[in-house]
Amino acid sequence: MAMKLRHMLADTIGSADWRMALELVPRELFVGDAVYRVDQARGDLWTPVQRAEVGEDDWLALVYTDETWVTQVAGIMAEDAVGPVTGSPSSSSTFPSLVVRMLEAAGIAEGDTVLEIGTGTGYSTALMCQRLGNSAVTSIEYDPAVAERARKAITAAGYAPTLVVGDGLHGYYGNAEYDRLICTCSVRTIPPAWLDQVRAGGTITTPMWGWMDGVASAHLTLADDGTASGRFLKDDLYFMRARAHLPPPRPPIVTGTGEARESRIDPAILGDEAALFVAQLAAPAAQYTWTQDTTILLDVSTGSRADTRPNSSGGWTVHQHGPVRLWDAVEDAILLWQDAGSPHQSAFGLTVTRDRQYVWLGELDGPAWNLPA
Secondary structure (H helix, E strand, C coil): CHHHHHHHHHHHHCCCCCHHHHHHCCHHHHHCCEEEEECCCCCCEEEEEEHHHHCHHHHHHHHCCCCCEEEEECCEEHHHCCCCEECCEEEEECCHHHHHHHHHHCCCCCCCCEEEECCCCCHHHHHHHHHHCHHHEEEEECCHHHHHHHHHHHHHCCCCCEEEECCHHHCCHHHCCEEEEEECCEECCCCHHHHHHEEEEEEEEEEEECCCCCEEEEEEEECCCCCEEEEECCCCCCCCECHHHCCCCCCCCCCCCCEEEECCCCHHHHHCHHHHHHHHHHCCCEEEEECCCCEEEEECCCCEEEEEEECCCCCEEEEEECCCCHHHHHHHHHHHHHHCCCCCHHHEEEEECCCCEEEEECCCCCCEEECCC
16 A cells, blocks of 8 residues: 555656655654644643554555655654653654755756755655665754654665764764755754855755744755855745754843834735745844734844724824844835835845855845845
8 A cells, every 4th residue: 555655656746757766665664653743822832643543554545645744843752752742843744845845956967966854754865765765865863762763764765875963053074075065954053064065066955944033945056165155045945943053032021112203015925935035134133023003123143123904094103123123124025125126035146155145136346235144
């Protein structure tokens, strides 16, 4: 039954380049013997579903559905949970279609050597081993428990890549230089070590996810001088954040204080993913939240904040407090983006040097915003 389901999954995904790997790699080994389901009324409550409880046929049907299955919440593996767990997912078996789209976006092909940042369950690692060979694949995982679980699954499936337990933001020099670096977690900025470990002409492909929850996927090519540059992808691919790049905890939010004025933009524009990405470029240290009628930005590092709400004249009043005028910066960036036709994130590019990382609009000499140091 499993083989039939693998063929059906490969049909669903429809990738000519990765089809054989999808048909041969047993996803059930990587999903394991339990997953979490989220409570529909509480997004932070997760209940483990055990393979033994479901029955083998239903379990395989679950495994080979093109879905993400959460395998760890708040550091607790689903196999080890004795009841519902409260917290955020910390590891998962990602949509197989998303995994393949990421591998395709990276341009990975026979003959490439690959450094994978974030082994996770090991499923994507196994797909690459099947297509490229064991010696071509190096994968690094931060969480020792997740890494050990992945190692067992990869070994059971018959593959033997280089597996490393460590901080993927430092990469792995042992097998450098690599043709491709692919990151299966989302980062806020490009770690400098990655530039040292990819050959000239090689590529870095990674989702980027900032503190305002703006996302875009970077595909960068390394130059001879060790810098990297490229455009963001048209496909919006992103994974869980790298733990070191998570935003700091937010303190209690106070609104309606500070200098007040009329807003030049409708704050509802931040509901658009591209607009949120642009706003984040302008205020990269800010976090974004909202209530029923109020949009709120908060920069924990400086104590700066801004809140915007409808007023009686049909517009919006913004209050700003602290040394950084967050809404001023966001307005300027959004208005510039709108003047350019409100394009998708793929109209932007990213350049990374030893001293600076900056996002540009249109062309290299276009408007630019620095990413945080």
